[in-house]
Structure formats: C-alpha cells, structure tokens
Amino acid sequence: MAPTASTRLERYAWLSVAAAIATISLKTLAWWLTGSVGLLSDALESVVNLVAAFLALWMLRLAASPPSREHPYGYSKAEYFSAGIEGALIVLAAAGILATAIPRLAHPQPLEMPGWGLALSIGASAINLAVALVLIRAGHAHRSITLEADGRHLMTDVYTSAGVIAGVGLVFVTGWLILDPLVALAVAAQIVWTGLGLVRRSVSGLLDSAIPEEDREEISRIFDEYARRHRLSFHALRTRRAAARSFISFHLLVPDEWSVARAHRLSEEIEERIRELIEGASIDVHIEPISDPASYDDQGLDR
DSSP states (O other), X not given: OOOOHHHHHHHHHHHHHHHHHHHHHHHHHHHHHHOOHHHHHHHHHHHHHHHHHHHHHHHHHHHTXXXXXXXXXXXXXXXXXXXXHHHHHHHHHHHHHHHHHHHHHHSOOOOOOXXXXXXXXXXXXXXXXXHHHHXXXXXXXXXXXXXXXXXXXXXXXXXXXXXXXXXXXXHHHHOOTTHHHHHHHHHHHHHHHHHHHHHHHHHHHHTTOOOOHHHHHHHHHHHHHHHHHHTOEEEEEEEEEXXXXXXXXXXXXXXXXXXXXXXXXXXXXXXXXXXXXXXXXXXXXXXXXXXXXXXXXXXXXXX
C-alpha cells in the first residue's frame, strides 16, 4: 500500500527527530572530551531542537486529522501553531547568543576549541545542514509550513556553529579577539530575521491569508476562458490558505435559460480545472442567473 501524504510528511518529521538525537550525542561527546562549557551549551540547544521536532510531528498528525463536527474545515491550521512556536524558539536562541556576545565586546576572551571538539561540532553541523535542506525542500514541495519551520530551526543551529567556527578561524589568523563576538552578533541578526519571518507567516496564516497571487491569476485566466466560450460571468472570488489546504469560493453567473443540470456540469468542469492547478483545493461555487439584478447584490463578505 502506497504511503499517504500524511505518512510521508511524518517520515520527514522523524528524520528531524533522528538528526536531533544524533547531534545531541555528538555535541555531548565533544563536551565530555573537552570540558568546554560552550559545547555543553550547544548540546543543550540541540535538546530544544529535539523538542521542536516532536512538536512538529504532533502538529503534522493533528493537521492530517479528518474534519469533525466541531471543526468541519479540518485541522490543517495546526501547522501554523508549530511554525509560530519554532519561530519564537529561534528568536530566543538569538537572544541567548546576544547575551553571550555583547559582554565579550567590552571584555574579549581567549578561545579554547580543541581539535576533537571542533571536529565533532562540524560533524553535528553537517548532519543538521543536510536534514535542514531536506526539510525545507519538502516543506515547499508539500506546502507544509511545519516542515519548513523545522528546517529553518535546524538551519539556525548550523548558522550558530558556523559562526563559532568562523570566529575561531578569524581570531586564529588575526589575533583580534573582538572578531569572535562580532561574528556572533552577525549570526544572531540572521537568526532573528529567520525567526521573525516564521512568526509573521504563522500569524498571516491564522488570519486567513489568500492563496499565492500567481494561483489567483491562473484562476482568473480560467474564468476568462469560460466567460468567452459560454457567455458566463464570475464574481465574488475569495480564497484562503490553511497550510497545505486551500479554500476557494466564487459565484458563477449563467444564462437564464440554462437548466440547473447544465450549470452544475459546467461548474464541475471548472472546479476540476482549478483542482488540476491547485492540489488539495476545496471549492465552493454559488450559481446565479446572469440577468437577475439580485445576482450582483451579494458580492460582499457579509452576504
């Protein structure tokens, strides 16, 4: 039996869980070998990644739940909660970096990064980078903001480790200790931008944002095609996006002499064209007579 879309998404979430466990192990080993408090802090940050991965798994399962009596439109918006929480965790991680880096601007400190600790940190970052790229790509392909947010979260861990390595390298080459906190501040700024972006998209999704403009333009082109062929008219197009699911409604105005059956057949044809364009779209069509003045009085949201 072929896996369902929900099962495929959950597999990506389990990949994130496995990556978090692997990086926790590597970073804990690096701390045990070196005694570096910085590496211990990095390992503890990976524990947050593990919690976030389980949160993503939970939200994906909830989002895939079938509609219920209390939630007739389904639970797909649950993904936005996961993305918002992960965005907030990313911003908190940046705050931790700032809290460490700012005092070092006034009091630069010598760096200690023994070879084994550096090697293990690079290995953990490589795992996070590979999994982050897979999750972000899968998030775009399946329109899952949860997977994308989890990938972005892992990528911030990569940025952090890259900043540590870059800071060590620059200080080693130049001897300027202040370069280490400056690099950390640059990394923190990048992480804050990523986290706030996820929070913004999460809030936008919860507020019923429209589907992408390019998709709306394609729908309008379909309307124009059928209007020319059948002397039809369309209005009151409304769309909203709930993670991987899209909701589309519009009014189809047909010639007065058409039967209900004929109008319904054409409506089904138009709906199929739109579903070929937008996978997983839920479409609601209201059919009206084109010459009735009342057909043009119900275009507002309150109607």
